Amino acid sequence: MNPNDTAHVAFENVSKSFDGRNMVISDLNLEVARGEFLTMLGPSGSGKTTCLMMLAGFEALTAGTIRIDGGSVHDLPPRKRGIGMVFQNYALFPHMTVGGNLAFPLEVRGMDKEQQRERVERVLRLVRLDGMEDRRPGQLSGGQQQRVAIARALVFEPDLVLMDEPLGALDRRLREEMQYEIRRIHRTLGVTMVYVTHDQQEAMVMSDRIAVLRDGMVEQTDGPEALYEEPMRSFVARFIGENNRLHGRVQEIDGDICRVETGGQIVQALRAVPCSPGDATTLSIRPERVAVAPKPGQYTNELEADIEDMTFLGDHLRLRLAVCGRTDFVAKIPNVVGHGAVLEGDRIRIGWTPTDCRALNADEEEDA
Amino acid sequence: MKAPGRIRLRTGLLVLPLLAFVLVTFIAPLGTMLVRSVHDPVVADALPETMEALAGWDGQGLPDEVAYEAVARDLVRANEERTLGQVASRVNRVRSGLRSALTRTARRMPEDAAAPWRDVLSNLHEAWDEPETWHAIQSAGDRFTSRHYLNAVDLQWLPDRSVGRQPEERRIYLALLWRTLWISLGITFLCLLLGYPVAHLIAHAPPHRQNLLLALVLVPFWTSLLVRTTSWIVLLQTQGVINDVLVALGLLGDDGRLAMVYNMTGTFVAMTHVLLPFMVLPLYSVMRSIPRRHMSAAASLGAGPFQAFRKVYWPQTLPGVGAGSLLVFILAIGFYITPALVGGSTGQLISNMIAYHMQTSLNWGLAAALGGILLAGVLVLYVVYDRVVGIERMSLG
Numbered sequence: 095m096n097p098n099d100t101a102h103v104a105f106e107n108v109s110k111s112f113d114g115r116n117m118v119i120s121d122l123n124l125e126v127a128r129g130e131f132l133t134m135l136g137p138s139g140s141g142k143t144t145c146l147m148m149l150a151g152f153e154a155l156t157a158g159t160i161r162i163d164g165g166s167v168h169d170l171p172p173r174k175r176g177i178g179m180v181f182q183n184y185a186l187f188p189h190m191t192v193g194g195n196l197a198f199p200l201e202v203r204g205m206d207k208e209q210q211r212e213r214v215e216r217v218l219r220l221v222r223l224d225g226m227e228d229r230r231p232g233q234l235s236g237g238q239q240q241r242v243a244i245a246r247a248l249v250f251e252p253d254l255v256l257m258d259e260p261l262g263a264l265d266r267r268l269r270e271e272m273q274y275e276i277r278r279i280h281r282t283l284g285v286t287m288v289y290v291t292h293d294q295q296e297a298m299v300m301s302d303r304i305a306v307l308r309d310g311m312v313e314q315t316d317g318p319e320a321l322y323e324e325p326m327r328s329f330v331a332r333f334i335g336e337n338n339r340l341h342g343r344v345q346e347i348d349g350d351i352c353r354v355e356t357g358g359q360i361v362q363a364l365r366a367v368p369c370s371p372g373d374a375t376t377l378s379i380r381p382e383r384v385a386v387a388p389k390p391g392q393y394t395n396e397l398e399a400d401i402e403d404m405t406f407l408g409d410h411l412r413l414r415l416a417v418c419g420r421t422d423f424v425a426k427i428p429n430v431v432g433h434g435a436v437l438e439g440d441r442i443r444i445g446w447t448p449t450d451c452r453a454l455n456a457d458e459e460e461d462a
Numbered sequence: 463m464k465a466p467g468r469i470r471l472r473t474g475l476l477v478l479p480l481l482a483f484v485l486v487t488f489i490a491p492l493g494t495m496l497v498r499s500v501h502d503p504v505v506a507d508a509l510p511e512t513m514e515a516l517a518g519w520d521g522q523g524l525p526d527e528v529a530y531e532a533v534a535r536d537l538v539r540a541n542e543e544r545t546l547g548q549v550a551s552r553v554n555r556v557r558s559g560l561r562s563a564l565t566r567t568a569r570r571m572p573e574d575a576a577a578p579w580r581d582v583l584s585n586l587h588e589a590w591d592e593p594e595t596w597h598a599i600q601s602a603g604d605r606f607t608s609r610h611y612l613n614a615v616d617l618q619w620l621p622d623r624s625v626g627r628q629p630e631e632r633r634i635y636l637a638l639l640w641r642t643l644w645i646s647l648g649i650t651f652l653c654l655l656l657g658y659p660v661a662h663l664i665a666h667a668p669p670h671r672q673n674l675l676l677a678l679v680l681v682p683f684w685t686s687l688l689v690r691t692t693s694w695i696v697l698l699q700t701q702g703v704i705n706d707v708l709v710a711l712g713l714l715g716d717d718g719r720l721a722m723v724y725n726m727t728g729t730f731v732a733m734t735h736v737l738l739p740f741m742v743l744p745l746y747s748v749m750r751s752i753p754r755r756h757m758s759a760a761a762s763l764g765a766g767p768f769q770a771f772r773k774v775y776w777p778q779t780l781p782g783v784g785a786g787s788l789l790v791f792i793l794a795i796g797f798y799i800t801p802a803l804v805g806g807s808t809g810q811l812i813s814n815m816i817a818y819h820m821q822t823s824l825n826w827g828l829a830a831a832l833g834g835i836l837l838a839g840v841l842v843l844y845v846v847y848d849r850v851v852g853i854e855r856m857s858l859g
Contacts (some may be wrong), residue, residue, distance in 0.1 A: 189778055
């Protein structure tokens, strides 16, 4: 079989249940190309870590198949899958030095000492921890421990590396730094990476593609830009970035555009998913695509809104508006020369183009 | 700065009762016993004139007339002061047979006895013609003596003031110390072998089952030691449960019943059972702190189950292994009730001998010396452990 034709990793109709009744993963299908950086993104309980554990071989599948290079890994124990894994909280061995931790996978493979040392040195250079061989994990900072954990997953040169929320324990600045670091390592080595996180920004920075998971199902798999610009599901629109959500009912369809009644107003929206008149729908509009006090007639959708609340955030002014029966509609006014002066309690006009407003599946669930 | 100091003083005062308690019930008795092992003034106090007379004796042949007169007077006075018994038994310990020599001499001393004293005493008991008798009295009369410690390792002071071995029939303590040592080591090893998997099972079980399993370990621990030991007798004795079952199954003939109690086997079985919780609990507390992820990580890095255990799990449990082993060993080496009840003659340990000397032979000096050796052994072990592993790494759970 030509490895270029097959996906490196494939989940085929995978289901998982821990108690035999509740499905943690239901009928999941997902492919990861060779050399790709794929992130499984989802809130806690969405089953992303379970997916990773099944791929690594630590959890059994209830149904379905996982293939690596086209072959089922069902009968392979974790140690024979040749997968590098970075665990939450690192799982570094505290009784060994950094060098000992890194040499461990080489040692169990029976590599000779000289070669081991060479490999350990090389991988430490890769994660920029040269000369740290003799430290103990307990003597390192969180960020350094993280680098060691990554180095350990790479040192035996697996072509598939899994990471399970590896940056969760780090503070914000370090986390951002490590995101670029991991991206650099991925690009340097060209290995396939499957990364699990609940942090959408993390996913955006590093990934070639992101699979958004919810309740054990893949909602959408796409590149970061496509996920942001063209969410195909209400959940994705809500989960990635900020979105205004208007619940309503489709009145009329005209090609790609549909007219939707929401909170007593009629709004034109892009028909992002198939729908017919009478269907319930949820519209999503990015706050930055809402124009405040536009020239009359500039936009097809023009509404009156009351300013409930105003917050100055440096580069932009954030307005909370009452419109279409909701009071949590957000609009942003960029802090540029000549932005309009508005006050709390003012009634203003807002507008947007129908293509910036996507009519998606009805999703009444709100963020906690 | 005054307030924190005062608070510290007040909390310091709160531990005073405990300090006093420990002082009265532990340090003071321990101290007196240790003093007793090297200090015994009874003979010296009861026979002052004799000791003075023997001070100038060169140890060759028999002492002079002055010594005979002194001992005659001392013995009569000791008899009147009712200290004769104590003196006689102490001298008897140095050289057996002298108890009756001393008591008979004192009781039968004629009212009008007069010089030559040597003839008077020789007539009363032939022991007075033997230099060994005088050596024994001189040795027993030392206020400060290493006699008990030498005795405890089967050595003695020879008449020429050199150290030599005890006569063959009196060499029992060294063998007993060695037996205690290797039985304790054996029990420690058995506890580790049996306790390690149990601790592992408990430490990595789901929380609700952990409590149940821990209770199963602790229930025997809370049961009276006496009850547990006697239960073992019921199980192990010749007409006991195990033998009955084996006979009923036809695995043993009725005349071939196994002797599993009142011997070393009994001591091994019962003590291992009694001491098992002391191994399981420290191991459990250490194992609980080892993240399960470590074994997953080892597996993902390519290690087989055995390699993962040997290189990742086992080294991390060493503080628990050390703590548990040290605890079990220290308890085993001083164990008393269980060997006394199920040990028979071959399963007796050094503590049983200490008890014998405390309660039956009333040779407290020797009992104290044996105890002192035990204490020193444990302290040495503790120091070695501290040097090798580090006491701060010991986790007692």
